[in-house]
Amino acid sequence: MTDFHRILQAFGLDTESEIKPLGNGLINSTYLVTEPAGKRYVMQRINTNVFPDVDTLQDNIDRVTAHIRIKLAERGITDIERHCLRFLPNTATGKSYYHDGTDYWRIMVHIPDSITHETVTPEHAEAAGRAFGDFEKMLADMKPLPAETIRDFHNMEFRLRQFDDAISTNAAGRLDNVRDLVRDMLEIRELGCTAERLHREGKLPLRVCHCDTKVNNILFDTEGNVLCVIDLDTVMPGYVLSDYGDFMRTGANCAPEDEPDLDRIRINTEVYDAFTRGYLETAGEFLTDTERRLLSHGLFRFAYMQAIRFLTDYLNGDTYYRIAYPEHNLVRARAQWKLAREARHLLKTI
Numbered sequence: 001m002t003d004f005h006r007i008l009q010a011f012g013l014d015t016e017s018e019i020k021p022l023g024n025g026l027i028n029s030t031y032l033v034t035e036p037a038g039k040r041y042v043m044q045r046i047n048t049n050v051f052p053d054v055d056t057l058q059d060n061i062d063r064v065t066a067h068i069r070i071k072l073a074e075r076g077i078t079d080i081e082r083h084c085l086r087f088l089p090n091t092a093t094g095k096s097y098y099h100d101g102t103d104y105w106r107i108m109v110h111i112p113d114s115i116t117h118e119t120v121t122p123e124h125a126e127a128a129g130r131a132f133g134d135f136e137k138m139l140a141d142m143k144p145l146p147a148e149t150i151r152d153f154h155n156m157e158f159r160l161r162q163f164d165d166a167i168s169t170n171a172a173g174r175l176d177n178v179r180d181l182v183r184d185m186l187e188i189r190e191l192g193c194t195a196e197r198l199h200r201e202g203k204l205p206l207r208v209c210h211c212d213t214k215v216n217n218i219l220f221d222t223e224g225n226v227l228c229v230i231d232l233d234t235v236m237p238g239y240v241l242s243d244y245g246d247f248m249r250t251g252a253n254c255a256p257e258d259e260p261d262l263d264r265i266r267i268n269t270e271v272y273d274a275f276t277r278g279y280l281e282t283a284g285e286f287l288t289d290t291e292r293r294l295l296s297h298g299l300f301r302f303a304y305m306q307a308i309r310f311l312t313d314y315l316n317g318d319t320y321y322r323i324a325y326p327e328h329n330l331v332r333a334r335a336q337w338k339l340a341r342e343a344r345h346l347l348k349t350i
């Protein structure tokens, strides 16, 4: 049994606080903590299967938030606390995490009057595009580079190798259900690895990226302005289309990422164009010509990568993503595969 009392104490919070589950992330477990005096915090149990090296993970986040704070201050922003996450130090160690003997915990200050969206309007999308481009811009001169908190996280060639392994192991005995889907998905593996090829050819640079730019990883205020980019676990070196493509995967899909009715999965072109406009406004300052053209691959690449990752987890017996029902990962994989096929029409030649 988790001793919440001790966790709150470790971060110097009121042990009489109320604790409620929050959000719907697939990896960490998140809670809203409200002190009797009303002050709120967000507490998370870190999933150490996904992030085994918590010290490096939190060190990355501390460095990223410190870097962003400096940039915001240089711009004369006065309400920095609304635009950058602040993690509480463990009062005993000074680190931004606490180990209770079994699990690792962290607590950040809740930003008041902030909301997340699971879908966005074109106006929100434009603001989000500007914010993610700006996030990359602020971190462009971060030295030393952040660590790779999950090795080969957005490496499509690696994801396909994991898929190959899951197929040959067939751990959950589910391969027979999905043979056609597996065959179709493998047919385009080379196209899916365009970015890796361009990088090898010296045409695509690594940059500091967020690498989990789902719509719900942005905090908006109630007027629709972006406050803050959240979920910083995966900030690491990557290709720009990591951020551009992963946002489109959720933001520019007319349906949720696990929509069972494939007819409802269509690209919302208004959101797509609005996000592109916003993103280019800020990221346009540093993108190379190749990167600009490659953005057309972003949605395709990330819907495809996510389809491969969900189907891999399905074949492995649901060991990675939290599921809500037995075939959930298969439903997710089919939905993302449909989106990838829609997104193929957008590809420009590089």
Ligand code: GN1
Residues within 6 Å of the ligand: 024, 025, 026, 027, 028, 050, 150, 212, 214, 231, 234, 257, 306
């Ligand atoms: C995971 O943290 P969360 O649940 O927002 C995953 C992302 C996937 C996403 C799919 C560390 O993100 O890569 O795109 O689920 N994060 C990790 O919904 O694997």
Ligand code: MG
Residues within 6 Å of the ligand: 025, 026, 212, 214, 216, 217, 231
């Ligand atoms: Mg998240």
